Amino acid sequence: MTTQTLTFAAARSRAHGPTTALWHAVEVHRAPADLDGACELTVCGTLARVTTEAHWPVSGVDVCSACTAAS
Structure with missing residues (x-):
């Protein structure tokens, strides 16, 4: 059996x-x-453009609520 780890990256929209x-x-x-x-x-x-400088979850007020709820 293979275990898959789910990873999320942070991305910034325009x-x-x-x-x-x-x-x-x-x-x-x-x-x-x-x-x-x-x-x-x-x-x-x-x-959205993925960034390696920020890690998900990102704190702040400018975070997508749908992405936060789904991840």
């Missing part, structure tokens, strides 16, 4: 119109070292 940029969770199925800062599909369905 601000669009009246919305602000938010931190999102990205479910990672590969080594964190393989993340290259490209845009990834987040837990809530948004495209």
Whole structure:
């Protein structure tokens, strides 16, 4: 039996119109070292750029509530 560890990475979305940029969770199925800062599909369905400087969960008021609840 194989055990799979679920890992989340932090990703920052872009601000669009009246919305602000938010931190999102990205479910990672590969080594964190393989993340290259490209845009990834987040837990809530948004495209956001993964960052290796921040770790999920990110604290603050600019965090996606859907990603927080799902992770």
